[in-house]
Each structure stands twice: as structure tokens, then as C-alpha cells.
Amino acid sequence: MTNNNPPTTSMDTGEKRYYSVREVADMFNVNISKLRYYEKEFPTLSPKKNRSGDRIYTKAEIDHLREILDLVENRGFKLQGAREFINKKQTAQQESHKLLDRLREIREFMVDLRDKLDQ
Structure with missing residues (x-):
């Protein structure tokens, strides 16, 4: 078995x-x-x-x-307050991830632009 x-x-x-x-x-x-x-x-x-x-x-x-x-x-915390605290924390983390992703895209664009200008 x-x-x-x-x-x-x-x-x-x-x-x-x-x-x-x-x-x-x-x-x-x-x-x-x-x-x-x-x-x-x-x-x-x-x-x-x-x-x-x-x-x-x-x-x-x-x-x-x-x-x-x-x-x-x-x-x-009361249960409702704890739920709200956790939800706000998760929302803030998601927004931070989105912002970091966008900053990475901008950095990649800038690096590509610099490389093209160097040519």
C-alpha cells in the first residue's frame, strides 16, 4: 500500500x-x-x-x-478590526508589488534607451 x-x-x-x-x-x-x-x-x-x-x-x-x-x-483587536487590518496590509503589499513591477519596467526602458544612445 x-x-x-x-x-x-x-x-x-x-x-x-x-x-x-x-x-x-x-x-x-x-x-x-x-x-x-x-x-x-x-x-x-x-x-x-x-x-x-x-x-x-x-x-x-x-x-x-x-x-x-x-x-x-x-x-x-476585535475580529472585524483584525480582518480589516489584515486586508489593508495585503492591499498595501499588492500595491507595493505593482509599483515595484512598474519601476522595473521603467528601469529596463531607460537601460535600453541608454544602450541605444551609446551606439
């Missing part, structure tokens, strides 16, 4: 690639039901499920959950 579950470790880092919902709950000292609740409240938090239907979290999802828990439990 072959194992069709995703690999659980990364050969490059020696760090696990996927974490079970139990492992994540233990990391943050919360109940699994709280993790499921935050999945419903924060659409940006959506761990995958393996073939047997168990939630599996990546390092990025764990980091995102850490941010959510910090906002709600440590910094006193």
Missing part, C-alpha cells in the same frame, strides 16, 4: 512542510475548535486538507495564524 499523503519534511531545511491541526493547536496552546472558528472568521486563513480530510497547515499559514492570534489576543 502506498502513502498518498503529502511529504511532511523538506529535504532542504529539515523542517516540516505540513503540520497537523493538532500540532498547530499545541503550538499556540489553543483548542482545535478555536482554529476552525478562526478559519471561518478569516477567509485568508484556509489550510488544505489531506486525503483523509484532516487539516494540514504550511509554515505560511502558521505565520498567518500567529498574526491573527497576536492581533486578537495580544493587541486587543
Whole structure:
């Protein structure tokens, strides 16, 4: 019988690639039901499920959950405020990426222009 579950470790880092919902709950000292609740409240938090239907979290999802828990439990944000904070942060990051892409295009144009003038 072959194992069709995703690999659980990364050969490059020696760090696990996927974490079970139990492992994540233990990391943050919360109940699994709280993790499921935050999945419903924060659409940006959506761990995958393996073939047997168990939630599996990546390092990025764990980091995102850490941010959510910090906002709600440590910094006193209400759920709606935390969602808005995360959405604004993601929007700002997307705008920054667009701006960087545009600046790269302008730089490429300027380099090509300089090369043509040098000829």
C-alpha cells in the first residue's frame, strides 16, 4: 500500500512542510475548535486538507495564524478590526508589488534607451 499523503519534511531545511491541526493547536496552546472558528472568521486563513480530510497547515499559514492570534489576543483587536487590518496590509503589499513591477519596467526602458544612445 502506498502513502498518498503529502511529504511532511523538506529535504532542504529539515523542517516540516505540513503540520497537523493538532500540532498547530499545541503550538499556540489553543483548542482545535478555536482554529476552525478562526478559519471561518478569516477567509485568508484556509489550510488544505489531506486525503483523509484532516487539516494540514504550511509554515505560511502558521505565520498567518500567529498574526491573527497576536492581533486578537495580544493587541486587543476585535475580529472585524483584525480582518480589516489584515486586508489593508495585503492591499498595501499588492500595491507595493505593482509599483515595484512598474519601476522595473521603467528601469529596463531607460537601460535600453541608454544602450541605444551609446551606439
